[in-house]
Amino acid sequence: MRPFKYTRATDVAAAAKTVSTNREAAFLAGGTNLLDLMKEGVAKPSELVDISGLAFSKIRSSGNVISIGSTAKNSDTANHALIRRNFPMLSQAILAGASAQIRNMATNGGNLMQRTRCTYFYDVNMPCNKREPGSGCGAMEGINKGHAIFGWSDKCIATNPSDMSVALMALDAVVKVSGADKKQRSIAFADFHRLPGDTPEKDNTLEPGEMITSIDIPMSSAGMAANSYYLKVRDRASYAFALVSVAAAFEIKGGSVAKARVALGSVSHKPWRCDQAEKLLTGKSLKDLNDASLRAAVDAELMDAKPLEHNGYKVELARRAMVLAFKRALKSEVVA
Amino acid sequence: MSDNFPELVDELTADEAELLEEVLSDLGESRRKFIGQSSTAVLGAVVLQFLAKRTALAGEEMAEFVPLGDEQAVKVSFRVNDAAKSVSVDSRMTLLDALREKLALTGTKKGCDHGQCGACTVMMDGRRVLSCLTLTAQCEGRSVTTIEGVAKGDVLHPMQTAFIKHDGFQCGFCTPGQICSAIGLMHEARNGELSYVSKDMRKTAASITLSDEEIRERMSGNLCRCGAYPNIVAAIREVHTGKATDPMAVIFDMSKEGSDATV
Ligand SMILES: Cc1cc2nc3c(=O)[nH]c(=O)nc-3n(C[C@H](O)[C@H](O)[C@H](O)COP(=O)(O)OP(=O)(O)OC[C@H]3O[C@@H](n4cnc5c(N)ncnc54)[C@H](O)[C@@H]3O)c2cc1C
Numbered sequence: 337m338r339p340f341k342y343t344r345a346t347d348v349a350a351a352a353k354t355v356s357t358n359r360e361a362a363f364l365a366g367g368t369n370l371l372d373l374m375k376e377g378v379a380k381p382s383e384l385v386d387i388s389g390l391a392f393s394k395i396r397s398s399g400n401v402i403s404i405g406s407t408a409k410n411s412d413t414a415n416h417a418l419i420r421r422n423f424p425m426l427s428q429a430i431l432a433g434a435s436a437q438i439r440n441m442a443t444n445g446g447n448l449m450q451r452t453r454c455t456y457f458y459d460v461n462m463p464c465n466k467r468e469p470g471s472g473c474g475a476m477e478g479i480n481k482g483h484a485i486f487g488w489s490d491k492c493i494a495t496n497p498s499d500m501s502v503a504l505m506a507l508d509a510v511v512k513v514s515g516a517d518k519k520q521r522s523i524a525f526a527d528f529h530r531l532p533g534d535t536p537e538k539d540n541t542l543e544p545g546e547m548i549t550s551i552d553i554p555m556s557s558a559g560m561a562a563n564s565y566y567l568k569v570r571d572r573a574s575y576a577f578a579l580v581s582v583a584a585a586f587e588i589k590g591g592s593v594a595k596a597r598v599a600l601g602s603v604s605h606k607p608w609r610c611d612q613a614e615k616l617l618t619g620k621s622l623k624d625l626n627d628a629s630l631r632a633a634v635d636a637e638l639m640d641a642k643p644l645e646h647n648g649y650k651v652e653l654a655r656r657a658m659v660l661a662f663k664r665a666l667k668s669e670v671v672a
Numbered sequence: 673m674s675d676n677f678p679e680l681v682d683e684l685t686a687d688e689a690e691l692l693e694e695v696l697s698d699l700g701e702s703r704r705k706f707i708g709q710s711s712t713a714v715l716g717a718v719v720l721q722f723l724a725k726r727t728a729l730a731g732e733e734m735a736e737f738v739p740l741g742d743e744q745a746v747k748v749s750f751r752v753n754d755a756a757k758s759v760s761v762d763s764r765m766t767l768l769d770a771l772r773e774k775l776a777l778t779g780t781k782k783g784c785d786h787g788q789c790g791a792c793t794v795m796m797d798g799r800r801v802l803s804c805l806t807l808t809a810q811c812e813g814r815s816v817t818t819i820e821g822v823a824k825g826d827v828l829h830p831m832q833t834a835f836i837k838h839d840g841f842q843c844g845f846c847t848p849g850q851i852c853s854a855i856g857l858m859h860e861a862r863n864g865e866l867s868y869v870s871k872d873m874r875k876t877a878a879s880i881t882l883s884d885e886e887i888r889e890r891m892s893g894n895l896c897r898c899g900a901y902p903n904i905v906a907a908i909r910e911v912h913t914g915k916a917t918d919p920m921a922v923i924f925d926m927s928k929e930g931s932d933a934t935v
């Protein structure tokens with residue numbers, strides 16, 4: 337591991353300044369992703385600014401949003417009364433990720449910022465455009481079973497593994513960030529992570545030195561609390577990254593779907609919002625929701641999927657997982 | 673390349689001597705001999721010689737091997753098993769390595785060193801965490817409990833007793849991590865915390881009683897190469913529910929294992 341200077345941040349602006357001035361510096365939160373990558377020689381920061389002591393660990397109700405602090409732990413977030421009551425699907429998604437120990441260490445900001453990646457990214461002996469721009473993509477010609485079926489480019493086909501982010505996408509969250517010059521920005525969740533295009537080294541739209549301070553979820557999304565579900569499908573029952581995951585949430589009013597929110601995980605470089613499916617489900621009377629109509633919504637979404645050599649199964653898996661997640665979200669509301 | 677080296681001084685403070693030890697740590701046998709015979713001034717020369725040799729041998733690779741300047745050294749004061757400790761370490765040193773190499777607490781095991789197996793699980797301020805993905809530097813002011821600290825003197829922790837009773841291990845390598853993790857699990861259940869298999873996220877309760885499915889899900893961060901899982905679950909169930917069970921019963925129960933798995 338490359339030697340680095342370790343400092344504890346006491347002030348956001350100063351921490352942001354350090355990281356924006358020294359392009360080799362990085363924020364350290366729980367360390368569960370960064371330290372792992374440093375041990376593999378994939379990340380080589382010369383300086384770590386530990387932000388875990390900054391005052392961003394609160395989860396609170398503020399006006400018409402629930403604001404989730406960036407340095408709050410994943411486990412504390414999933415178990416917080418405000419989250420359980422208003423956004424149970426977010427609790428589910430967080431709890432579907434990693435292990436109890438890792439969730440006790442991992443922070444919310446770190447979870448969103450964990451690298452979009454694949455096993456070739458970890459292996460410094462393999463080409464990887466994300467790790468080393470211009471070196472090629474090991475996975476494209478290699479084994480791409482876990483890779484993207486949406487939005488990939490010829491430069492990178494990796495998927496974003498964050499479970500939490502899939503739920504946040506469906507809950508219309510907003511990411512609040514603070515920069516070196518104390519400039520604050522709000523980024524709609526759909527604009528936070530990015531597709532690889534020609535610059536797969538960039539996972540998201542943060543500027544150097546910008547720090548996530550909170551993730552805000554509008555209370556309007558709490559209307560979907562009773563009819564929401566996060567389904568994660570993986571190679572083993574627990575403690576594995578998703579092959580495909582689905583966040584599905586509905587607001588039911590007067591016997592029909594007033595609002596539908598659907599997002600897929602592990603199918604793209606970013607959490608994948610399913611506009612097509614949402615459109616077809618919105619306004620539907622519950623009476624008309626059955627296997628055939630749910631399936632039609634799913635098929636409309638998956639029509640544009642572009643599987644790679646080894647991951648064609650993901651299209652069918654996503655199809656079945658989406659229908660199942662819809663049914664679990666709608667519970668007794670639909671006749672299966 | 674000597675420009676990269678801090679100025680050598682004749683008199684080393686205790687901390688500096690410790691750092692020097694760190695730098696020299698892979699000289700092995702010859703290092704021990706040297707330290708036995710040498711004054712600290714000579715040690716300075718040893719460092720230079722050692723580095724020159726290593727550079728000649730390893731070429732490029734050595735570029736990343738620089739002696740600890742003030743920038744890379746961190747002093748950390750924390751509590752380990754209820755005793756105040758203060759260590760001076762390379763900023764790169766994980767809590768796992770500090771426990772094992774600096775504090776001679778070798779109960780905590782290094783399995784994968786990448787957060788994937790749970791062998792290194794310890795408690796930090798009462799919550800289970802992975803010491804292999806924690807920098808020692810992050811432990812300032814914290815309180816760490818390792819497997820060496822869970823018993824009260826000669827009285828084993830109930831979880832240790834239950835693991836013995838139910839044969840919750842074979843080789844024992846994963847066991848310190850399993851036990852620390854299980855103790856953490858108990859606290860979490862007592863606080864009413866959820867898991868992915870909990871039936872209703874919105875239903876809150878002060879404390880919850882866990883099914884075997886819940887125990888398995890909550891322990892999924894601890895792998896056991898020997899496959900002692902059914903016995904581990906039996907041990908945890910016994911301590912968690914307070915109901916003693918017959919260790920033999922699990923053998924007849926194994927056919928049911930996994931039958932209620934989700935998804
Ligand atoms: C074995 C294993 C299994 C896992 N399984 C899953 C899984 O199934 N699902 C899942 O979703 N995740 C999984 N993870 C990933 C885990 O969730 C992340 O590692 C964790 O959420 C990262 O949070 P952290 O606080 O530890 O981040 P760190 O490792 O401290 O930081 C990660 C990155 O984020 C940056 N950063 C941190 N905080 C901020 C901030 N506030 N503003 C700007 N930048 C910031 C850091 O500079 C760094 O680049 C797994 C991890 C491991 C090790």
Ligand code: SF4
Nearest residue numbers: 456464473492493494
């Ligand atoms: S898919 Fe992306 S991360 Fe994986 S090897 Fe290719 S460029 Fe690297």
Ligand code: FES
Nearest residue numbers: 783784785790804
């Ligand atoms: S050694 Fe820490 S999880 Fe394996």
Ligand code: FES
Nearest residue numbers: 842844896897898
């Ligand atoms: S007892 Fe051998 S690894 Fe668990």
